[in-house]
Amino acid sequence: MRSPWFLRATARGAMGAAVRSVDWAATPLGPPAAWPLPLRAAVELCLGTEFPVLVTWGPELTMIYNDGYREMLGTDKHPGALGSPLAAVWAEVWDAIEPSVREVEAGRPTWVVDQRLVMHRSGFDEETFFTYSYSPLLDVDGQVRGLLDIATESTAQVVERRRVGQLSLLQSRLQAAGPDVGAVVAAAAATLADGPDLTLVGAALGPRGGLRWVHGPADDVDAALVERAARTATVQQAGRLLVVPLPLVAIDDREGLLALRAGALRPVDDQLRTFARLVADAVAGALTGALRHEREVGMLERVSDVLQRAMLEPPVDRPGVATRYVPATRGLAVGGDWYDVADLPGGRAGIVVGDLVGHGLESASRMGQLRSAARALLLRTDAPAPAVDGLDAFARTLPGAEYATVHCGVLDPAAGTYTYTSAGHPPAAVLRTDGTVTWLTGARGTPLTVAREPRPHDVVAVAAGDVVVLCTDGLLERRGSDLRSRLAALERLLVGLVGADPDAIADGVLAGMTPEGSLDDTAVVVHRVEG
Template sequence: MSDWFESAVRGGECADLARGVDWSRTPLGDPSTWAPALRSAVELCFSTRFAVLVTWGPELTMIYNDGYREMLGTDLHPQAMGASAAELWGHVWADIGPLFTEVLATGTPTWDVDLLLWMQRSGYTEETRFTFSYSPLRDEDAVVRGVLDIATETTDQVVDRRRLALLGRLATALQGHRDQVDDTARIVTEVLGGNQDITAAHLYRGDDPVATIGPAPDAATTLLARVHRTGRAVWHDHLLATPVGDGRPDGPAEVLLLRGNPHRPLDAAHRGFLELVAATIGTALAEGAAHRRRIARMRTVSDALQHAMVPDTPPSSRWETRYRPADDTLFVGGDWFDVVELPDGRFGLVVGDCVGHGVDAATSMGRLSSAGRALMLSGAGPARTLELLDDFARTVPGTEFTTVFCGVVDRAAGTLTYSSAGHLPGLVVHDGCERSAWLEDAQGTPLTLHRGPRPERTTRLSRGDTVVLYTDGLVERRGEHLRTGLDRLVDVAREACRGEVLADLPDHLLGGMLPTGARDDVAIVVYRAD
């Protein structure tokens, strides 16, 4: 093995693999004989963490780095090292082979964005998307002898956008819908039919199907009976069977069977998406049932959203929450909070404020709150959650310009990681109550106004530190500068932390901050580090 090759391929699993290949037995021959262009390409490949593939010679022999290995999957790696590209990529060669041919024949680079490839890399036929460029590699005589591929996989981004767009269309179609179950089923069929992320959907009223998309699953009868018996959701491979609607004493009135995309892994994000679809349909059915029982629409909306959008305080003495809507006829309005138990003793938290008040704001808030909870449960961090909520809000009228504070409390590490979409900064009152600090280092614009990655920061929390998150109704006054209200909050919070037990702290904040007759939604989340 030549010295330059040993030097070029140091570091990484693929570098170790490349050193172990007997290149003299491949069409490339011993590395000491390789053309300068091939040497340069190999040195580039192993000097970067970007995904890079080098192919050379009549067989388009493959050399790649660790970044590219992740895109190959377990079915193709490690045998891809030193293999012929045409043989290895046989299952997608009809799609990418012409691109190689074009570069070899013309010397002109290609450029593809989110190209769809049906890959066999994880034990099944998988939908994947890639953005990449094939560039020519020339020998000393300027003849194209190889192709350099610099790529990035965009599957998750494409699928996330597609799923959020579908949720937005479904929510919009069902908005304000209060007719019979059959009419709801018609809307579900129209919106979900022909969609690649929902390959089967079956809505049952009792044991009778009222909406059918795709073939009935073999296990449908068994799953339907189990949901009727237990009233709980059941997972079976890519199939979710769940009660929807408002139920009845002897079991759920409606049951929904949803099958996801079998060409995508059934991970937390996939499960969360199907659960969001079911929740959206269930909310429409519940509202329809309430209408048929002649309950006023405003009270129906408030009752339906009470449990979903104003969750109970987490089962921990370290958390306290309060919600006070501006409209006395509703339990909820445009403001919301959510505290979600995550694995390993962590908690996700979201505090948000939709534009406006009343039923319309509550409807917008409900959709964003459900989406935010699902994203946090799927493992998305604060910044990523806000980025996906940006995409979701662009599809749902009435959610534009919403402000959201999103964070994750890690009790074991003693940290709070957060990101803000135009929301007022959280306040940390340090143990002893003599010092305080604003959580303002990860500020961004409200939802739908931001493009690209959002900022994210992590701050340490010491034992006894108190975090106060809130909506603008707590600090804003007509005719008063916002800074005055924020300064008032610091004074009231410090005083409350000195003399109040945590359970009474939110009420002290409300009493000390709100003037008599104040009419604005207010949500408060308080956490004390241990």
């Protein structure tokens, strides 16, 4: 017959019936009436509180617990855990909790905060976290006979802190990735790689109705799942796989989605789906910026192409002439360098190469004005020095044209002369048919807007087959190299190209002098003297 204290202790809560249903006489504890007073007191305390409490007693640490503790057992372990040995009930985590149990058996209480335990309590292996205290329970003789476990599950709090931390890390890495779509996706994949909660297994972007995978193999995700997520703009789930639409700000009607795989040790619940949407929001924000930058760069590149064709590549319909323009490796294909070749009366050619300080659209605009003015002046004056004098006066009226350099020359094949002047520009060269090079170092003056006196000119003799080569300083200036050594290198290249046609010479000069790419705009004009 049960004692009054036992009936009183088990009368309250859902656990009352469960405790009374156990045949305690068949357990190592024996019938409740024979339980020692310390065990009775501990059980009454346990069953009289809603806080999770576990009492174990005897050599097998037989378990008695209340409603609060029952929730931590899950559906797999209760009610069979009542009256069962602690080590058997928690066999999957015994290695983790046994050291604390042994401390209690030695008479020392323990305190553990947020201990990670992988439990099998609801049909699957689940990552959990607990904060708990084990205290020794002493018999009337003062010997440790059991333990009192007062516990609270902190899984939700620990997982939430972890996810907030991962979102913060994701945001910082996405920001550091810069305005590049590939870098943004790579940063997201690296941050979520083998994550305990979510792993990025795929990312798709494209025009509406034309998604394509930019990360991860498409075979890993069911096409119907992708189509449904894109069409409904809602999270779709298949097992532990979540397909989450990316809320991209409208950019050229783009859409996207992420394929995320849930970690094996966490349930796919509303909290995880919320986390997946937050991840998608963070990635979408970074991708929106990258796609906007991509669109703006594309627009600027189209503008620069138009400008380059309109201002940097004037049509040259003259035999024996090759021209090249290579923009700086900074992005836009326009800058401050220019060239022009104009037909003059008597079969002569006016050649101009110039370099304006700066890069980008503003410099290109000023450069275009200088080039147009130089052509007009050369056609009117029919001589290089007066043309540059007039360009000097024009540049003083054009803000931003200060200190521009110009080489202007007139090639007269019939007279066998090349007349030129230089406003602070690198020297031109004449590649002779015999393989020698003549540097045009005469008639040198200061850059535009500096000189106040008439420009000098010089004349050099040329013969049929000779090649006049002009360039801007982007071909010659290199960090760590002086101008003298660069001119010597250009001369060696030209000597090796003697007899080649103008196009081959222009390409050879660029390839030989700028193999690593130029940090400055470069213009080259090659004009062979026709017989």
